[in-house]
Amino acid sequence: MQTRSIIALIATTTLALSVSFTKAYPIPGQQQQKVFGTHNEISRVPAVQNEMYNLPYTFDTDATGAPELSDILAQEKSATIALDAILRSEPLVRALSGDSSDFKDGLTLLLPTNKAFQSLDSLPDDLDLVMKKHFIAHIVTPQAMVDGVTVHSYGRLATLRFSSSQGKVYVQADHRNPVEVRGAGVQAGGGIYFLVDELFL
Numbered sequence: 001m002q003t004r005s006i007i008a009l010i011a012t013t014t015l016a017l018s019v020s021f022t023k024a025y026p027i028p029g030q031q032q033q034k035v036f037g038t039h040n041e042i043s044r045v046p047a048v049q050n051e052m053y054n055l056p057y058t059f060d061t062d063a064t065g066a067p068e069l070s071d072i073l074a075q076e077k078s079a080t081i082a083l084d085a086i087l088r089s090e091p092l093v094r095a096l097s098g099d100s101s102d103f104k105d106g107l108t109l110l111l112p113t114n115k116a117f118q119s120l121d122s123l124p125d126d127l128d129l130v131m132k133k134h135f136i137a138h139i140v141t142p143q144a145m146v147d148g149v150t151v152h153s154y155g156r157l158a159t160l161r162f163s164s165s166q167g168k169v170y171v172q173a174d175h176r177n178p179v180e181v182r183g184a185g186v187q188a189g190g191g192i193y194f195l196v197d198e199l200f201l
Contacts, residue, residue: 106139107191173200
């Protein structure tokens with residue numbers, strides 16, 4: 001798959017997520033927000049409803065309550081490819097829904113943007129494992145990142161070393177070059193997320 005195809009995939013994935021997220025997600029004036037699942041249960045999509053995009057999970061349109069991390073992520077238009085990959089992974093869906101004992105201490109997500117995929121010739125065959133490297137099974141605060149904390153990703157698939165320089169925060173996944181961690185950290189029930197412009201391959 002060439003870079004041009006990756007860009008086409010971004011457009012296709014954006015359309016897919018507009019169906020699975022936006023239509024399931026009316027948020028009138030922030031007064032009522034749809035949350036992921038009902039009482040922390042995963043909502044499986046009927047095959048006929050999501051046949052076109054083959055996404056096994058989506059947001060539960062009947063659930064109401066305080067905003068969860070998944071509510072906020074549904075509005076993140078700069079990372080639609082990564083969100084599509086997350087929706088295809090049951091362990092990661094469970095992590096976002098608060099229904100995973102692996103994430104009982106919270107969740108920090110270093111969400112790769114669409115830009116992270118544009119430099120690739122093709123999507124990784126092990127995209128599920130790659131995405132797990134972006135999940136941390138506890139809360140890592142912005143201050144902890146500035147202080148230079150080192151943590152392990154989900155399943156200890158990667159060692160993530162944080163650092164700061166000239167007012168910016170960086171993360172180094174194993175022996176890869178450090179990449180900037182963008183955003184002040186968007187936090188909601190169950191977790192916090194930041195943006196990174198690189199995949200932890």
